[in-house]
Amino acid sequence: MPSLTEPKLIAGNANLPLARSIARRMSLYRGVDQGLVDARVERFNDGEIFVEVFENVRGEDMFIIQPTSNPANDNLMELLIIADALRRSSASRITAVIPYFGYARQDRRTKARTPISAKLVANMLTGAGIERILTMDLHAAQIQGFFDIPVDNLYASPIFALDVQTQFKQQMSDLMVVSPDVGGVARARELAKRINAPLSIVDKRREKPGEVAEMTVIGDVTDKICLIVDDICDTAGTLCKAAQVLLDNGAREVHSYISHGVMSGPAVERVSNSVMKSLVITDSIQPTPEILAAPNIRVVPTAPIFTQAILNIWNGTSVSSLFEDKTLRPIYESLYHMD
Known part of the structure; x- marks a missing residue:
């Protein structure tokens, strides 16, 4: 009523x-x-x-x-x-x-x-x-x-699923959803289920906050279009390194879907200069002019x-x-x- x-x-x-x-x-x-x-x-x-x-x-x-x-x-x-x-x-x-x-x-x-x-x-x-x-x-x-x-x-995963189905319409069978750490597996699995894609994990060992010492890919990403899924992108250090590790392990290309683009400090510059083809964030946080001007960052509305x-x-x-x-x-x- x-x-x-x-x-x-x-x-x-x-x-x-x-x-x-x-x-x-x-x-x-x-x-x-x-x-x-x-x-x-x-x-x-x-x-x-x-x-x-x-x-x-x-x-x-x-x-x-x-x-x-x-x-x-x-x-x-x-x-x-x-x-x-x-x-x-x-x-x-x-x-x-x-x-x-x-x-x-x-x-x-x-x-x-x-x-x-x-x-x-x-x-x-x-x-x-x-x-x-x-x-x-x-x-x-x-x-x-x-x-x-x-x-x-x-x-955000239902919104991201719609975006993936539109952007990768002809390549759905080549997609691999990737969690950038073990703690984010449930979030990545949710998107993987929605787009019927396999799941991989990047296991990271952190020495101290803001620094990543070592990364290992769990799963075969050879010739896959990898979609990294996470909730927060802060300084983008982990994200950019994960993208490079995936390419080093045979991935065809790497894209990222992040719910909240905090994008602190050098984040925009790092993403712009990274091997990632695209970073998709929502407007849950107001995008800065630098974010909007970045060639490989896209904002989807909430x-x-x-x-x-x-x-x-x-x-x-x-x-x-x-x-x-x-x-x-x-x-x-x-x-x-x-x-």
Whole structure:
């Protein structure tokens, strides 16, 4: 049964193009003008964040669109302060739409006297009055258990599967999906199942964070078109080295599908100069001009799936239906014209 409240979108500064794209699609789907709630999110001279909402949100179903990407702390604080402003303005329900969930890599204690920052962030979000989380490709699935509120975790693999079926239509039998480490096998297997391709693994031995000492390919990649699948590309060092190792082991060419293009430091330059034919990322994090200008980096939109997920949450219908190809394909049909 549809809700009697209206869905309203508000955005921080982390990824305004994505927020506006979601608003445009909601206007199209609902047949009514669905702009972003008029608000200002700005800084005082000392860096403090100030939020003022100019529209009445009393009793409304609010969706805050804000990835907690770089600068992670500023964007996280914006999200918390927007939520507090909405809660004090008597919003009916507050859902945080976090396309990229920052601090997700700190999901467990790897050494003595270290924090579990992902749990701390979960506590902060709940304490700010957020009643539901909508995100994509959490780094670790167990983070959902850090929350005592509903968490809907969307997956990029169905979108990537549509892209692969379009880009490699005549070469599907030559594809090999590759996980860049043992920990990412489940994610890679999910895409492999969707496109009916075999799976290989690059086993890496890391001496310290940010450096990879040795890589070994598990599986025969000879004359295969390899698709590396992962959730995060940060400095791209591991990714570029994995691509080279695959070619050294006989792969015909290497492409990568990464959910979140963090792309820190020298990442864009490394990818541009690497042996990878293409790197496909989503716009869960706002792409920089350097990313958009890179010849072998392509960005696929997440607005269609997030828009439909927001509408499903508002209507009280299934979000998990978006994991199915028959449900997802129609909302991406304008991008992927498939027979």
